[in-house]
Amino acid sequence: MNIPNLLTLARIGFIPLLVVFFYLPFSWSMPLAAGLFALASITDWLDGYLARRWDQATPFGAFLDPVADKLMVAVALALMIERYEAVWLTLPALVIIGREIVISALREWMAEMGKRGKVAVSWIGKVKTTLQMVAIFLLLAFAPGTPIAHLAVATLYVAAVLTLWSMVLYLRAAWPHLSDSM
Template identity: 90%
Template sequence: MNIPNLLTLARIVFIPLLVVLFYLPFPWSMPLAAGLFALASVTDWLDGYLARRWDQSTPFGAFLDPVADKLMVAVALALLIERYDAAWLTLPALVIIGREIVISALREWMAEMGKRGKVAVSWIGKVKTTLQMIALLLLLAFAPGTPVAWLGVATLYVAALLTLWSMIQYLRAAWPHLSDSM
């Protein structure tokens, strides 16, 4: 157990805290929930940076890091779907969640075939993740209908479009290997 892995585990511990903060009936609960989400987002970057910098990458960390990321994002999106109760927010949220499931399954399949490197994270995926985190932070922190919340919605749509684009890139890269195994 090293510091990068502990940071990843902290992200998982933050998930129930995020839910509790989201539902607390106090005016400060939403900014606090957004602050916790921001802290989780920073630990997402920091654990990878430290693991590379200190040469502390582990198989456990490589497995748990994307799981923690996907859980945190999926829970935040689910909370926001309830808060907004609108198809126009549900649609990009489901695109993002669905893509994460498809790409996780694709990576697992490619790893089983010994070709995990064929579906490595691209720069589009990194931009998508950054925009997604910004959108979720804004949507968690600000009440629906405010100008900043609308900026969060617009950013979420851009992230959803990049989500689809990156999924298509992953599928294209993997298709020759997948079609050989069918």
């Protein structure tokens, strides 16, 4: 067990805390939830950076890091769907969650075929993830209906578009292997 893997495990441990903070009936609970989400987002970057910098990348970390990211984002988006109770927020949230399921399954299948490198994370995926994290942080930190919350929803839409774009790129890269198996 190394520090990058511990950071990834901490991010998973933050998920139940995020849910608890979200539901606490205090004025400070949403800013606390937003701060926790921001801390989790920073550990997402930091664990990868440290693993590369210290040459501590492990198969366990390579497996767990994307799982931690997807769990944190999916849970936070589910909470935002409840908080906003609006189709205009639900749609991009479900696009993002659905894409994550599709791409996770695609990566698993490609790995079984020994072709995981064909669906490696791209720069679009990194930008998408950054926009998701910023949007979710702002949606947690600011009340629905505020100008910053509107900006956050717009950012979430941009992230959803990038989500779809990156999914198309991944599916196109995998298509020769997918079509061979039909």
